[in-house]
Amino acid sequence: MAEQTGIPDNLETPENDLESCVICGDALDGIQETSCQMCGGKFHQPWSQDSDVPQCGRIGSHEDALAIVFLCDDCYFGRRP
Numbered sequence: 001m002a003e004q005t006g007i008p009d010n011l012e013t014p015e016n017d018l019e020s021c022v023i024c025g026d027a028l029d030g031i032q033e034t035s036c037q038m039c040g041g042k043f044h045q046p047w048s049q050d051s052d053v054p055q056c057g058r059i060g061s062h063e064d065a066l067a068i069v070f071l072c073d074d075c076y077f078g079r080r081p
């Protein structure tokens with residue numbers, strides 16, 4: 001008699017709290033991501049050279065704030081109205 005232990009059926013927990021990239025639409029891992037300064041959308045940003053995360057935005061400089069800002073590809077290339 002095999003004893004049924006209380007293993008839940010839903011081992012694959014839906015990752016509802018993970019957002020998707022506004023550029024490529026793939027899921028973000030919550031770490032290698034950042035949000036766009038202009039549209040506020042989250043996109044992939046690899047923090048290390050050997051990361052396999054795509055870079056879906058660009059680092060730009062904010063002339064007024066004299067700070068480094070992140071822009072998604074759409075905003076960087078002016079594709080967003």
Ligand SMILES: [Zn+2]
Pocket residue numbers: 021022023024025026043044054055056
């Ligand atoms: Zn992406």
Ligand SMILES: [Zn+2]
Pocket residue numbers: 036037038039040041071072073074075076080
């Ligand atoms: Zn943007």
